Amino acid sequence: MTETKSTCCYCGVGCGVVIESDGGQITGVRGDTDHPANFGRLCSKGSTLHLSADAKIQQQVRALYPEMRDPTMRGELRLRSDWDSVIASMAGKFANTIKTHGPDSVAFYISGQLLTEDYYVFNKLAKGLIGTNNIDSNSRLCMSSAVAGYKQTLGADAPPACYEDIDLAEVIFIVGSNTAYAHPILYRRLEQAREKNPNLKVIVADPRRTDTAREADLFLPILPGTDVALFNGMLHLCLWEDLIDLAYIQEHTEGFTELKQTVRDYTPAAVAKTCGIKEADLVQAARWFGQSKASLSLYCQGLNQSSAGTAKNAALINLHLATHQIGKPGAGPFSLTGQPNAMGGREVGGMANLMSGHRDLANAEHRAEISAYWGVDDVPSAPGKTAVEMFEAVRQGDIKIIWIVCTNPAQSMPEQNLIREALQKAELVIVQEAYASTATVPYADILLPASTWAEKTGTVTNSERRISRVRPVIPAPGEAKHDWQIASQFAQALAPLLGKSPANFKYDSDEQVWNEHRDSTRGRDLDITGLSYAILEQQGPQQWPYPTGASTGKQRLYEDGIFPTANGRARFINTVYQPVKDGVDARYPFSLNTGRLRDQWHGMSRSGTVAQLFAHVSEPGICMEASDMQRRFLKSGDLVHVSSRRGTVILPVVESDEQRAGQVFIAMHWGEEYVSGRGHAHNASYGVNALTSPAIDPSSKQPELKAAAVKILKA
Numbered sequence: 001m002t003e004t005k006s007t008c009c010y011c012g013v014g015c016g017v018v019i020e021s022d023g024g025q026i027t028g029v030r031g032d033t034d035h036p037a038n039f040g041r042l043c044s045k046g047s048t049l050h051l052s053a054d055a056k057i058q059q060q061v062r063a064l065y066p067e068m069r070d071p072t073m074r075g076e077l078r079l080r081s082d083w084d085s086v087i088a089s090m091a092g093k094f095a096n097t098i099k100t101h102g103p104d105s106v107a108f109y110i111s112g113q114l115l116t117e118d119y120y121v122f123n124k125l126a127k128g129l130i131g132t133n134n135i136d137s138n139s140r141l142c143m144s145s146a147v148a149g150y151k152q153t154l155g156a157d158a159p160p161a162c163y164e165d166i167d168l169a170e171v172i173f174i175v176g177s178n179t180a181y182a183h184p185i186l187y188r189r190l191e192q193a194r195e196k197n198p199n200l201k202v203i204v205a206d207p208r209r210t211d212t213a214r215e216a217d218l219f220l221p222i223l224p225g226t227d228v229a230l231f232n233g234m235l236h237l238c239l240w241e242d243l244i245d246l247a248y249i250q251e252h253t254e255g256f257t258e259l260k261q262t263v264r265d266y267t268p269a270a271v272a273k274t275c276g277i278k279e280a281d282l283v284q285a286a287r288w289f290g291q292s293k294a295s296l297s298l299y300c301q302g303l304n305q306s307s308a309g310t311a312k313n314a315a316l317i318n319l320h321l322a323t324h325q326i327g328k329p330g331a332g333p334f335s336l337t338g339q340p341n342a343m344g345g346r347e348v349g350g351m352a353n354l355m356s357g358h359r360d361l362a363n364a365e366h367r368a369e370i371s372a373y374w375g376v377d378d379v380p381s382a383p384g385k386t387a388v389e390m391f392e393a394v395r396q397g398d399i400k401i402i403w404i405v406c407t408n409p410a411q412s413m414p415e416q417n418l419i420r421e422a423l424q425k426a427e428l429v430i431v432q433e434a435y436a437s438t439a440t441v442p443y444a445d446i447l448l449p450a451s452t453w454a455e456k457t458g459t460v461t462n463s464e465r466r467i468s469r470v471r472p473v474i475p476a477p478g479e480a481k482h483d484w485q486i487a488s489q490f491a492q493a494l495a496p497l498l499g500k501s502p503a504n505f506k507y508d509s510d511e512q513v514w515n516e517h518r519d520s521t522r523g524r525d526l527d528i529t530g531l532s533y534a535i536l537e538q539q540g541p542q543q544w545p546y547p548t549g550a551s552t553g554k555q556r557l558y559e560d561g562i563f564p565t566a567n568g569r570a571r572f573i574n575t576v577y578q579p580v581k582d583g584v585d586a587r588y589p590f591s592l593n594t595g596r597l598r599d600q601w602h603g604m605s606r607s608g609t610v611a612q613l614f615a616h617v618s619e620p621g622i623c624m625e626a627s628d629m630q631r632r633f634l635k636s637g638d639l640v641h642v643s644s645r646r647g648t649v650i651l652p653v654v655e656s657d658e659q660r661a662g663q664v665f666i667a668m669h670w671g672e673e674y675v676s677g678r679g680h681a682h683n684a685s686y687g688v689n690a691l692t693s694p695a696i697d698p699s700s701k702q703p704e705l706k707a708a709a710v711k712i713l714k715a
């Protein structure tokens with residue numbers, strides 16, 4: 001038997017795994033006791049990874065060969081092709097479209113599940129070779145509000161805390177996160193911290209009484225989207241009760257005077273009413289948070305997936321700065337990353353408004369630095385289209401070609417009717433996927449088979465800035481290739497057609513790609529020039545920054561009170577509460593929330609192949625509160641039409657005490673069945689995103705997937 005250390009491919013906790021294999025077959029997976037993210041523990045998803053790699057199942061669900069649709073037979077099945085023909089065809093179509101319509105007529109929609117090396121080559125291909133910033137990631141649906149919040153307040157997209165802070169905190173404030181389900185191994189760590197320290201207080205703010213909320217010392221069942229009011233109200237109380245650190249504010253921050261004026265209006269009575277919570281509970285939360293020696297906030301999509309996501313992030317960070325709950329052990333605002341490598345994607349700048357090494361697109365010096373690293377004349381300065389904008393531009397015909405990599409927009413994007421219309425209208429849809437079973441694959445004119453977990457090699461970065469190696473155990477099935485290899489091969493074919501040199505895109509290994517990325521971080525806040533694959537091999541996973549000369553990474557940031565802003569001071573942002581965009585009314589009286597289940601992942605392309613992961617929840621449903629059901633003469637199992645202003649789905653009702661009256665919940669995982677052929681003539685239900693709102697945050701451009709108004713009628 002062979003044992004290979006790698007990293008779990010599901011969530012942003014980034015647990016280390018040991019993959020057991022025998023004769024080219026994966027026989028088991030166990031937690032890596034040496035990995036500092038999990039110390040040997042795995043959740044239900046991680047511990048069944050080997051089952052998802054079962055060879056027989058792989059043959060049924062995987063994309064195995066390049067496929068291409070004959071343009072004279074549009075609407076028919078794709079035909080098997082070969083890599084050289086497909087790449088040559090793609091390069092020709094890209095070159096013609098770019099010459100005719102300009103570089104912004106093509107776009108890339110990539111994924112937080114790619115490895116850093118994949119992300120790097122795609123970003124360089126789009127921005128460096130083609131000259132478009134139309135490259136965005138499904139991380140836009142996940143962490144972009146956290147990015148914008150960190151950058152606006154602290155000056156850089158760098159989570160300041162680390163997992164060890166869970167052990168050291170006196171108060172843990174969980175907001176907009178069902179940590180017990182979405183980040184189970186971190187939640188287990190929190191449970192152990194409570195066992196060791198009975199005085200540790202856990203406050204949970206969430207519209208749903210989730211399993212995480214049930215275990216809290218104090219649960220604040222806030223109304224959907226009212227987080228900014230809550231945080232401003234807590235800051236109001238901290239000011240009133242002298243729980244702020246004025247010396248820290250004066251020495252290390254700016255902008256507090258304006259914020260102080262704003263939060264004056266957020267009185268406990270007003271905030272309790274806006275948030276739908278008890279005034280006494282609000283006061284208790286503010287006191288615990290402000291009085292503790294170390295308060296740590298853990299937050300996720302409840303803050304991010306919002307039309308006010310950036311303000312929510314900034315308002316929470318305001319609270320940490322004002323009370324000096326940052327830059328010390330056990331304290332800080334700590335965003336939990338949804339996907340396994342959203343962090344790595346942000347590091348290489350693989351989004352429409354970002355640049356490599358946390359540089360700024362608008363900064364000419366930064367663009368010049370990257371152009372020099374990449375050996376290109378320039379990179380474009382104007383931000384590209386972000387996810388929602390990108391599909392709308394496809395629908396409008398402004399973007400002609402879209403290349404979708406390792407993500408499933410025909411299930412995961414909001415307002416599915418428009419997304420599917422866009423995919424129908426595009427002149428060319430390329431889907432690069434490991435799984436042939438996703439809802440997006442039928443729209444592909446060209447299907448590129450990609451390798452996946454246990455087949456790939458490279459790196460990922462988890463929520464605490466820790467870089468871990470991903471290692472291969474088995475060969476990719478069929479003719480599947482690594483994602484970075486496909487991008488590299490395509491770039492070398494396209495470059496001569498655009499009159500450019502292919503030399504800058506010739507890579508022999510993932511390590512060569514990573515080294516180029518590493519060198520481009522020199523002097524930046526995430527400098528990893530002291531790291532190498534060899535050090536990761538010898539010393540195990542490491543946190544950034546890890547500059548030249550360092551012998552270890554940095555556990556937590558800003559302990560010296562100096563922030564990566566122009567003047568070294570953190571910035572208070574004057575945050576004002578704004579209600580959700582798709583509010584309830586008499587016609588659509590319920591507020592719909594969406595989210596994860598404990599044992600499933602995204603659109604279930606991988607987790608759906610493991611039978612035992614359906615033991616927890618076996619089918620989709622809409623969770624409703626008992627009195628809401630009684631008023632509508634509904635009982636569990638009844639089918640209902642759930643309609644928003646955008647679409648309708650039919651689901652069974654599930655009675656649940658997690659919701660308050662007037663609120664309902666549908667898990668994100670179920671979409672429609674796979675239907676072969678381009679488009680869907682039948683009247684399919686597209687899963688919960690038939691209902692969700694495409695309203696986006698003005699700064700982060702993240703859509704408001706957590707709040708949509710719906711009506712419910714018995715089917």
Ligand code: SF4
Nearest residue numbers: 008010011015043046
């Ligand atoms: Fe994998 Fe996340 Fe579970 Fe860890 S907590 S085993 S990274 S799914």
